[in-house]
Amino acid sequence: MDTPDTPDALETRELRYFLAVAEELHFGRAAERLGMAQPPLSRAIQRLERRLGVSLLQRNRRGVALTDAGEMLLHEGRAALDATTAAARRTRRAGGADRPGGSRNRLVLAVKAGAFHELLHKLLDAYAAEPDAAEIEVLPSGTCEQEEMLRDGRADAALMHKPFNSLAGFDSEELMTEGQIAVLPAGHPLAAHRTLSLADVSNIPGLPLARWARNGIYPPGPGPEIHDQTQLAQLIALGRTVAVFPDSARTWLWAEHTAVPLTDAPPVVTHIAWPAHSRSLALARLVRTATRL
Amino acid sequence: MDTPDTPDALETRELRYFLAVAEELHFGRAAERLGMAQPPLSRAIQRLERRLGVSLLQRNRRGVALTDAGEMLLHEGRAALDATTAAARRTRRAGGADRPGGSRNRLVLAVKAGAFHELLHKLLDAYAAEPDAAEIEVLPSGTCEQEEMLRDGRADAALMHKPFNSLAGFDSEELMTEGQIAVLPAGHPLAAHRTLSLADVSNIPGLPLARWARNGIYPPGPGPEIHDQTQLAQLIALGRTVAVFPDSARTWLWAEHTAVPLTDAPPVVTHIAWPAHSRSLALARLVRTATRL
DNA sequence: CCCTGTGATACCCGGCAGGTATCACCGAGG
DNA sequence: CCTCGGTGATACCTGCCGGGTATCACAGGG
Known part of the structure; x- marks a missing residue:
């Protein structure tokens, strides 16, 4: 495995630049975002296109559009940039550079804020009891942010x-399976039922389903746009919306x-997931502990 | 998603340099390999360590050793560098820069040289019959090189x-399952048996099991070191070794x-695999075709 | 004791990343 | 039809940094 063939090897800076332009579709705004x-x-970008021998952007006089190759570089480049920043972050963490007195042996576990209370408690207790356990930092994450956090090395x-x-x-192990519940205002007529169906709750007159953001995009619908659980809890208590949750939300x-x-409702399966190429002993122990709960 | 925080972002060149040093454990040889x-x-490397705020190498007067952080960067950095070169390669391919007259719509399928004959035939025929099929380039790969090829974008x-x-x-779909066979010289006494066990073939006096390289490393043992199938076939025919293969090797x-x-012998399961983040329509169609065979 | 081989340092040069000023172009209004 | 605003591209300059050569400092082995 010598130097295989790296005639011209796509520098990280160029990737950052291209992603900014590809996301903004506007050189001026992209430059501003990049602080240049x-x-x-x-x-x-011109040099990048020349080096790759490929046209990435179609410059219309009024703005910019992605070519097929540009589309490809947008997707692949995001993954590559994530992997690079992940390498930097994990290396810093392995060297204990993130916190002066911190243990060198720390694992960061991303958990959706407010969820998994019970499971998380049991997991942390069980793992702490292991001999030679690493320090676990629980990192609260946004609604569907965990994937991103694993990919870019924050977790x-x-x-x-x-x-x-x-x-x-990712590699993953199944931890538990649970049903789902509808969370209704206590006074609502439907709250008296023993069970409900998805159809029952998806179109209640005057009580629209709450909408969560996925990747920053809200699904269409009449319900309120929800950012965090407390806000949602309050809106339900006020009789303004309904929501569907895994059983453990009780x-x-x-x-x-x-x-x-x-x-x-489809059953919800809780997994513990980690980057597939991970080789950490501490992580392996955490996973083993989790599967034995 | 503005500029999150990129205080100092691990350039590709630095990664290449560090990987060379970490693999060689010797600055001089690494520099030679890098052509500098x-x-x-x-x-x-010093600048890299300063920027990361972490010590990556322990310089003993006689050579170099990796610290924990260095070990981490070696693993994570390899993945990141692979992702980066993959992005470059796939972008070039999407732009049709690899072959002047080539179709923009090409898929590269990595196949272990000499294996999968029958399955591959059926797959290519079935896919070619699909409407709007992309051009499939079959890329012969070394013994266990397919993972690497997917990771660095060659396939x-x-x-x-x-x-x-x-x-x-990777994402993958199961295609078929088969048993394994021992391939013996025709004249050997054991060749007369209807079936054999692994124990039978692993210690035949005067007929040691052939050893294949995994990641460039040969497992220990008395058998000959094998590089390609033809060589192995010849050695078996000469009565110098035995080998174990999936049924389709017949x-x-x-x-x-x-x-x-x-x-x-454990059954061998053939999969078609692809990078998990792939979003190509042509690839999705190829996978669908494969699973329907 | 010197000789050999290691990585680090000193110093220099050229290229390229980045800035400012400006151009070329087109669409929208008047 | 002409002008004006906003786009990305070009020209030109400067300072930093990537890379080279020569050399040092140090440890082991004869």
């Missing part, structure tokens, strides 16, 4: 919910909430 | 054998070979 002037950006492992999180590209329900099991 | 002089290399998909190839980090046996089914 527009001319050097234009030149850098070493994550607890994920199967139908909501994509496990693509732990954070208020007195003004009523949980009704859903008969036909 | 040793002093700039030393400085680059878009690969046919893999489950117990031998690692599917970690297609390339010589008259001087005898195949004997193994009763206790």
Whole structure:
């Protein structure tokens, strides 16, 4: 495995530049976002295109459009840039550079804020009891941010919910399966039912389903746009919306909430996931502990 | 998603340099491999360590050793560098820069040289019959090189054998399962048996098991070191070695070979695998075709 | 004791990354 | 039809840094 053939090897800076332009579709704004002037950006992209021997952008007089090759570089480049920043972050962490007095042996576990209370407690207790256990830092993450955190190295492992999180590209182990419940305002007529179906709750007159952001995009619908769980809890308590949650969400329900099991909702499978190429002993032990719960 | 925080972002060149040093554990040789002089290399690594705020190498007067952080950067950096070169390669290919008159719509399928004859034939025929099919380039790969080829962008998909190839980090679909056979010289006494066990063939007096390289490393043992299938076929025909293969290897046996089914060998599962983040329509169609065979 | 081989340092040069000023072009208004 | 605003591209300059050569400092082995 000598130097295989790296005739011209796509520098990280060029990747950052291109991604900014490809996302903004505008050289000026991209340059501003990158904290630089527009001319050097234009030149850098031109040089990149020349080096790759491929046209990445179609310059219409009014803005910019991606070519097929540009589309490809947008996707692949994001993955590559994530992998690079992940390498930097994990290396810093392995060297203990993130916190002066911190242990060199730390694992960062990404957990959706507010979820997994019970499971997480058991996991942390069980792992702490292991001999020679690493320090576990629990990193609260946004709604569907765990994948990104694993990919860019902010986290070493994550607890994920199967139908909501994509496990693509990660190794994972199944931890538990649970049903789903509808969380209703306590006073609502439907709250008296023993069970409900998805159809029952998806079109309640005057009580639209809450909408969560996926990748910063809200699905269309009449319901309110939700950012965090507390906000949602309040809106439900006020009788303004309904939401569907895994069974374990019961732990954070208020007195003004009523949980009704859903008969036909797909089961939610909780996984612990980690980057497939990971070789850390501490991580392996954490996973083993988790699967034995 | 503005500029998150890129205080100092690990350039590709630095990664290449560090990997060379980490693999050689010797600045001089690494510099030679990189086609540069040793002093700039030393400085680059020092700067990298300063930027990361982490010590990567322990300089003993007699050579170099990796620290924990260095070990981490060696692993993570390899993945990152692969992702980067993959991005460059796939972008070039998407732009049709690899071959002047070539179709923009090409898929590269990595196949272990000499294996999968029958399956591959059926797959290519079935796919070619699809409407709007992309051009498939079959790329012969070394013994266990397919993972690397997917990772660094030389291939878009690969046919893999489950117990031998690692599917970690890839998406995959199962295509077929088969048993394994021992391939013996036709004249050997054991060749007369209807079946054999692994124990039978692993210690035949005067007929040691052939050894294949895995990642460039040969497992220890008395048998000959094998590089390619033709060489192995010849050595078997000459009565110098035995080998174990999936059932489908029967297609390339010589008259001087005898195949004997193994009763206790683990079954071999053939998969088609591809990078988990892939979003290509042509690839999706190829996978669908493959699973329908 | 010197000789050999290691990585680090000193110093120099050229190229390229980045800045400012400006151009070339087109679409929208008047 | 002409002008004006906003786009990306070009021209030109400068300073930094990547890379080279020559040399040092140091440890081991004869």
